Amino acid sequence: MPEVLATDAPAAVTEVDPGQAVKMAEPSLLGLEPYQWVSVAMAVLLLFAFIVAKVHKTIAGGLDNKIKAIRDNLDEAKQLRAEAEALRQEYADKIAGAEKDAEAMLENAQKEADSIVTKAKEDTAAMVARRERMAQDKIAAAERQAVDELKARAANASTAAAAKLIAANHDAAADRALADQVIEQL
Numbered sequence: 188m189p190e191v192l193a194t195d196a197p198a199a200v201t202e203v204d205p206g207q208a209v210k211m212a213e214p215s216l217l218g219l220e221p222y223q224w225v226s227v228a229m230a231v232l233l234l235f236a237f238i239v240a241k242v243h244k245t246i247a248g249g250l251d252n253k254i255k256a257i258r259d260n261l262d263e264a265k266q267l268r269a270e271a272e273a274l275r276q277e278y279a280d281k282i283a284g285a286e287k288d289a290e291a292m293l294e295n296a297q298k299e300a301d302s303i304v305t306k307a308k309e310d311t312a313a314m315v316a317r318r319e320r321m322a323q324d325k326i327a328a329a330e331r332q333a334v335d336e337l338k339a340r341a342a343n344a345s346t347a348a349a350a351k352l353i354a355a356n357h358d359a360a361a362d363r364a365l366a367d368q369v370i371e372q373l
Contacts, residue, residue, distance in 0.1 A: 216224065
């Protein structure tokens with residue numbers, strides 16, 4: 188028999204010597220000690236809880252519900268994580284696409300800038316050549332005008348000088364002889 192249900196009670200001491208400890212007998216009911224009665228009461232309570240009240244089913248049902256709630260939370264967390272990963276990948280793809288677009292735009296802008304610079308150089312060279320021709324034309328026109336003016340002044344000056352010389356050296360008789368000569372030639 189287990190020690191819990193053992194009923195060996197200590198023997199009562201009848202003789203007491205001075206200076207010797209006295210042991211008292213503990214109370215017992217139906218041959219069982221108090222700690223044995225506590226053990227029996229606990230066993231009866233547990234049997235009642237598991238057999239009659241079916242507490243184990245209630246406890247198991249509560250634990251099952253708790254496990255289901257935890258699983259649902261884990262599934263929801265997995266789903267949220269998958270959505271977050273998909274969003275992160277989508278934005279990473281968008282960023283990569285934006286970087287490619289930015290590079291393409293920068294390359295196109297560089298090409299356009301190069302073509303604009305080349306065209307500006309060509310236009311500048313053409314404009315300089317055109318302005319140079321215009322300047323040369325103006326210089327040539329000014330030279331012609333200056334030569335024409337010089338010729339006109341020279342003609343005026345020679346005419347005036349000839350008129351003075353003729354007026355000083357020719358008299359009326361010489362004018363008649365000259366007029367007659369011109370008439371004969373005609």
